[in-house]
Amino acid sequence: MKVDDAPHNLEAYDTFYRTFQWKSAQKELDWFDGKLNAAYNAVDRHAHTWRKNKIALYWEDETGNEKKYTFEELSFASNKIGNILKDFGVARGDRVFLFLPRIPELFFSFLGILKIGAIAGTLFSAFQEQALLDRLGNSEAAVVMTTKELKPRIDKIRKKLPALKHIIVVDAESFITSFAHAPEELHISHMDPDDYAFMLYTSGTTGKPKGVVHSHRAILQQHMTARWVLDLKDDDTYWCTADPGWVTGIAYEILGNWSLGITSLVYAGRFDPAKWYELLAKYRVTVWYTAPTAIRMLMAADTELVKKYDLSALRHMCSVGEPLNPEAIRWAIKTFDKPFHDTWWQTETGAICIANYPSMNIKIGSMGKPIPGVTAAIVDDSGTELGPNQEGNIALSPGWPSMMHTIWKRPHKYKSYFTRHWYISGDRGMQDKDGYFWFIGRADDVIKTSGERVGPFEVESALVSHPWVIEAGVIGKPDPMRGEIIKAFVVLKNEQRKSITDKKSEEALKDELSLYVKKHLAGHAYPREVEFIDKLPKTRSGKIMRRILKAKEMGLPVGDTSTLEEY
């Protein structure tokens, strides 16, 4: 069908338009008899073209180690991992989790897992035993790949993971030897586009983290948005600063960027303004995808610092994960002579859905417009579309290619995302008369700290497992640098309460609780602020009313308290 043949009925037009868009993406990727493998499309097909000797990955760590891999080398390295995993008995559909820092083996392994039809799960290396247990337990992972340094955290919980058959330590002598000897050739599984490829655990307001499952088809949208929104072209050097423990690191540090054959930089180190500018200059990075907290931290660094580096290669910059404040865009225009382009999406959406793509005029403070082929709207709680400038739920019309396939073992949770004809994102926003979307906030209690998504329930559970704590309520407290910080309101047992005699003893208790969460749950998900209170505001049915804690913290009216038990 040609574009001119498009039917005029709007709904039909929409279906046609989407099909048309994704069909063009489909043509660019290699599908064999309706089968496709995302890892093959990301790497191997380039190893069969002129890109064979093109650098796919520049890698550098904090201590100055540097490595680089061509598309062919990446293809071979991931084939080797696929072969090793097969020798361990890994079969199609098995879950293989990566508990690895951002080392090259993480990238080889992710691709190798997909190539043999297994499902890759990524775990942020700041996770501690509770976070690991929740994720590995629920997914019933058969294999965990890790390092000598991180392995003790898995050892601690191993007895509670009956499905876990192997722990593969990628820096152990035995693995290094088998990697060296493993065959470079691998039969790559032809997958149905709907077969599961990777999963990520993410947080909601209640309950444990949920396993968001994506299929091989997701690469379609990752591929097209890497072109349309990140504007990646063959001569680019691209740097995505995300960790593959989060969805951005999978979609745009592995699949979308490499499926376009783009040379990509990975830096395995902590944030440091001088180092970041040095990397941008040294690799002559042309396209940069990062997050607002990092941008704000760069803004806060010495203004003279950036002037020491030649950043003239930079031509396009994008941001994701949390609201991109107008000051950050203005600073970027002043500093780099170009703005950051905001992009909006979620673990569940699998790829960018709303964005300021390069051909658009940016309205500073807006997230932009839905990408071609995605229909977005603002709807009320019953799924009815609202008009311009009205606040409501940011919703998407289901069916975009990278939409999550399910929530692992929780089909009801999956269903709960949908109201009538809409996928409800959990974000509040509005759309202006020109079609631009504006982010207002979360509809639930999910916390975004330094761009990372944290569920208050996980932090509360960790606090309550401390012997001093009766109960805890956790909120995201607005923070000028990190977007939000985690703040915990804690009810202490009598004995501990009495032990507080002065400011010093109180601070010592608070520090102990923060550290406890850091050590048991995750290095990034601990409360930076703790406040002791006598009682938590709760509904009559016993649910903690976090919105009241938040309103009080911010000195705002507490709103409707009709369901509140006496407080």
Ligand code: PRX
């Ligand atoms: O609240 C929105 C916020 O991040 C949430 C999704 O988080 P996560 O699943 O960890 O994925 C982050 C990276 C894809 C959203 O529900 N968020 C994401 N992008 C933006 C944003 N908030 C404001 N502006 C954005 N551009």
